[in-house]
Amino acid sequence: MANTKHATIYDVAEKAGVSIPTVSRVLNNRPDVSVETRQHIQDIIDQMGYQPFSNARGLASKRTYTLGLVAADFSDFWFSQVITGAEKEAHEHGYYFMLGSSSCNPEDEPKFLRLLTERHVDGVLFIRASCADESGHLTRLKESGIPVVTTGNYLPESGLAMVDVDNIGGGRKATEYLLGLGHTRIAMLSGPPDWRSACDRTEGYLQALRTTGMPANPDLIIEGTWLHKSGYLGMKRLLENKTPFTAVFAQNDRIARGAISALHEAGRRVPEDVSIIGYDDIPEAEFSDPPLTTIRQPMEEIGRAATRLLVQIIEDGEATPNQILFDTELIVRSSCSRFAQ
Amino acid sequence: MANTKHATIYDVAEKAGVSIPTVSRVLNNRPDVSVETRQHIQDIIDQMGYQPFSNARGLASKRTYTLGLVAADFSDFWFSQVITGAEKEAHEHGYYFMLGSSSCNPEDEPKFLRLLTERHVDGVLFIRASCADESGHLTRLKESGIPVVTTGNYLPESGLAMVDVDNIGGGRKATEYLLGLGHTRIAMLSGPPDWRSACDRTEGYLQALRTTGMPANPDLIIEGTWLHKSGYLGMKRLLENKTPFTAVFAQNDRIARGAISALHEAGRRVPEDVSIIGYDDIPEAEFSDPPLTTIRQPMEEIGRAATRLLVQIIEDGEATPNQILFDTELIVRSSCSRFAQ
DNA sequence: AATGGTACCGGAACCGCTCCCGATAACGTT
């Protein structure tokens, strides 16, 4: 099967006429090697395309150069983008990601912990681990002492390293935009209330309404999931409620699109009859019917920043600041119109 | 940092009063251990929660129990579902996935090959690697002698292990359904022609038309990408062409939804003015406006089957059959109607 | 000329596990 016996550090050392430790030193970029020898060894390494065998490295050094990736869901655009960014960043630092359990099933936790005990990953990236038992996960991780950074679940009070987007600001921005267009009866289709990002967007919405002096109407707030279906169902309920509204803040674009489907089905036009703003700026948003006005967040950059932070903690022991918050951006398209009464 | 010194096989051996090789034997489920000793050792292992350190294992045995995952894209629903299935299956067999390069950039190939040379993965799962230079990848892999299975790019003639869905049959099924409703002028919005799956769906479309005796009209075939945007743009071109059509086969649901957006923008109704059928059955399809009739494929099962095949090849050296084809299923909703002239 | 300091390199002991091979005991066999 493996016809090509791989070169080892011994082969390099022999060919270069030096000892094994010396080769190891240039491999790891350590001092105590003269420039000439270093160059000579490096040439030989390049020439024979030698790659150190990571298992041996890990055994000897207790480092594996692999990172654990625990994500609640892959099929979500947000996740996939964050993961894509994280992976690119990791490769640039010489790390690889190992897939941990992809669900937040409590029963999957033992499997996930094996990432730490058996595979000895150097650190773990938790992506939006905000399911019900998340605190259990996180405290356990904290206790284990291994470097962790979380994202998608901004919990500044925990002191954990994390990167996220300013969801309160984003929710405020969306609502203020609608307010600025003259809308006063603004409904909201929220994500799951046990997700911090949903709470924060809701908080932003409430903050914006509060500054206008008018109270939020509980009948206009519908909680749901992040799925398209939830927006569809939520809008149906909103329409049945009979509480009038002229605009909607949907906490993500999929919800927004589901809501639009329900609106169309009910014979209402967007934005003529009701304005709607989404969140995320997924690719479909631009070619939606109508093109969706939304709040964009820098997903790939979130993944990159989180990984950068993780690597920093692994290699330097600490990182300051260890909490990063990205700003959102309002993308105006044509799903919102001025409210002329 | 690491306060908890991990138990080693030595600790287990000592506590059980046996030698290290014996513990290793029960760890790897090998014979040559009496039932009593085996049980006794197993008890101790369970009791102290011992986990063998995979780096040491890999170093000694040349096995890593990790699989490489090379996927062209994470942000696609098809991919994420396949990956989810693959990961579950891998865990059930004691394997983990390591993320390889996520793009099919030719320049990423060296990085990807490091998965093989440096991390010594036991096998590689190629998901829809059907970019232009894919043949280079695959032949190189074949030569390297390491187990590979591909999916999303059915190439039976290559002899490579692969699992996929019957796209020719799926394309035929979609087209025949439209034909059965009385449509004769059926347009097609295809995926990228350098993707095998797109070619096959096109082939199915052509086969179905051929059986009716009427030739396909090249003006009604538009090639594009898999993206929503492509469906939108493709439909615009179709409408400009002035060649009449009453139904459309979109090669995936995102294309279909993009096309519907363009149709709505042009004032055409679905399905009253034009019927449209998609492919994949993504979650949004059900709550689309109108709910999308489509061809469903068992995505998670594809990932599971591919991984099962890979593990089998790794452990048994071979697998027969090494090519698996899944069937598609027609999901009838309301984006198609009978053509009454 | 003896001493101390520094830059550079090698010997050798691991890291935790697998696996080959040889040892032992308990059992038939002739």
Add this chain to the structure above:
DNA sequence: AACGTTATCGGGAGCGGTTCCGGTACCATT
């Protein structure tokens, strides 16, 4: 009673790196 078999186990040599520590050689000090 001497022998071969079989089941069960342990010794010990690696796997391919890292790292501690000690040894040169060469220079500048006093």
